[in-house]
Amino acid sequence: MRLRKRPGAMEVLRERPGIVPQKPEQLRGQWTEDKPLHVELGTGKGRFLARMAEKYPSTSFVGMEKMESVLSYAVEGMEQQDNVRLVHGNVSDLQDYFASGEIDRIYLNFTDPWPKNRHEKRRLTFPTFLRLYKEVLSPRGDIHLKTDNEDFFTYSVEQFSRNGYHLNNLTLNLHAHEPEDNVRTEYEQKFADRAQRIFRVEAYLPE
Numbered sequence: 636m637r638l639r640k641r642p643g644a645m646e647v648l649r650e651r652p653g654i655v656p657q658k659p660e661q662l663r664g665q666w667t668e669d670k671p672l673h674v675e676l677g678t679g680k681g682r683f684l685a686r687m688a689e690k691y692p693s694t695s696f697v698g699m700e701k702m703e704s705v706l707s708y709a710v711e712g713m714e715q716q717d718n719v720r721l722v723h724g725n726v727s728d729l730q731d732y733f734a735s736g737e738i739d740r741i742y743l744n745f746t747d748p749w750p751k752n753r754h755e756k757r758r759l760t761f762p763t764f765l766r767l768y769k770e771v772l773s774p775r776g777d778i779h780l781k782t783d784n785e786d787f788f789t790y791s792v793e794q795f796s797r798n799g800y801h802l803n804n805l806t807l808n809l810h811a812h813e814p815e816d817n818v819r820t821e822y823e824q825k826f827a828d829r830a831q832r833i834f835r836v837e838a839y840l841p842e
């Protein structure tokens with residue numbers, strides 16, 4: 636997401652500690668007492684997370700985003716709800732914020748495809764990330780991935796398979812028969828408006 640640095644973004648984050656905890660590392664292992672924990676990595680402006688939190692009040696949602704300017708827009712578009720929070724952080728530091736087995740579901744929605752081979756390590760389905768996810772996912776946890784980028788999709792499916800994940804509900808055109816419970820992200824809506832295909836898959840670790 637290309638976005639100019641937004642003056643005052645950090646202040647926007649600081650003004651809403653109920654949504655953006657000031658010391659998220661201190662919540663490691665304690666994000667929720669009894670609700671399932673679902674985390675969106677690279678949450679962007681937070682449309683998906685806000686709608687999911689509203690739709691599923693019995694699930695606790697956390698969105699992680701590395702760019703404070705982007706996150707400040709997410710904060711502004713979010714109502715104070717006790718089941719949604721945002722973390723200003725990098726996915727590579729995931730274990731600083733989440734304990735082993737703490738996350739029940741990871742959402743990877745339209746994460747940057749990094750098409751150049753020399754940038755492969757930055758893709759959020761590169762093996763080092765898939766190993767990180769194994770650490771923080773609960774035994775029945777899974778990853779739901781959506782993208783508009785066919786090459787990134789093929790790459791991700793391959794990496795999931797090579798790294799011990801099993802696949803479920805793979806579709807090459809999500810919007811052809813869009814499930815009623817599909818919640819569109821900001822990017823997904825943009826691509827849908829241009830009639831672009833959306834790819835989706837679920838990945839989980841066998842018990």
Ligand SMILES: C[S@@+](CC[C@H](N)C(=O)[O-])C[C@H]1O[C@@H](n2cnc3c(N)ncnc32)[C@H](O)[C@@H]1O
Nearest residue numbers: 636677678679700701725726744745820821822
């Ligand atoms: C293309 S946008 C998609 C946003 C949103 N998920 C959607 O579907 O509308 C990807 C977002 O992921 C964030 N991102 C990319 N790599 C990240 C990382 N390593 N850690 C945290 N956020 C990251 C970017 O800053 C950007 O806001």
